[in-house]
Amino acid sequence: MNQITATAPSGVQSDSLTDTILAALIATGASTDTIDTARETIAAGQTYSAFAVAVHDQNNQDLIPVVDCLASITRRVVDNQSLKPLLALIEQEKKDEAAAEPGHYPWCDGDITRHYDDGEPVVEHVGPRIDMPLPDDMACRGDQLLSANLGALDEFTGEPLVSYNSGGNGVLLNGPQLDQVIADLDTFVDGLRHMRHLMDMERGK
Structure with missing residues (x-):
């Protein structure tokens, strides 16, 4: 793979998370593919964070469970924790829906x-x-x-x-x-x- 030979400007400080991480990758000689992946990953995370805040600010009851679930998954991934408890919970909810009495809707509170x-x-x-x-x-x-x-x-x-x-x-x-x-x-x-x-x-x- 092609290597990026540019280096981060010396003596320049940035509060941007993207700039900081990309500068560190460049300094270590990371490949173009690695840097592009890092940029996309950071952008996706920042976009999701803004979306999640907007969902809660608008009190969107349909989407709040979704963003909260994704937040739990993200925390577990960051902390290197197993996702099995979350998967088990999802499977249990599927079983509960399947076992629901006739006429009782899955959306019913x-x-x-x-x-x-x-x-x-x-x-x-x-x-x-x-x-x-x-x-x-x-x-x-x-x-x-x-x-x-x-x-x-x-x-x-x-x-x-x-x-x-x-x-x-x-x-x-x-x-x-x-x-x-x-x-x-x-x-x-x-x-x-x-x-x-x-x-x-x-x-x-």
Whole structure:
């Protein structure tokens, strides 16, 4: 393999982790392939770290378990610890899902039994919930701008539905209906981004 003969500039200090590591590799005569791999590895780690922070800042309940699991794997790799405990946990979760009672969904966080005067008890499967927080000083009935909750009623249709709510007024959405809401929200967010860009233009940024 080709060797890099350049050396790190003497007398120059850098706070950059990338610069420090690459300079050390160059000084030891590491190959081009090794240095390229190190650069990609550092960049991947920095990108993941920023992504993980953003996931927690946004309280994304769907992705938080993913980034937390990856963080555990990373710590074990750094500390030269075995990954077998994590793999065993994953296998156990798969077995638990396979052994779940019929009608109990893998995404279900718990069941709520509701009792009505005119019929049998109704079991509601309750899944993930996400809320859009209100901007400061904004008033909304129930302090709820937008919220969505995945659930299912076996006695109703048994089909998983999303309860989509705004200010306490809600509607149940099936898959295609939820797809339309997602498309509408994407369009709305794109419009907000355009407005933000125009604000920056007005300020000469």
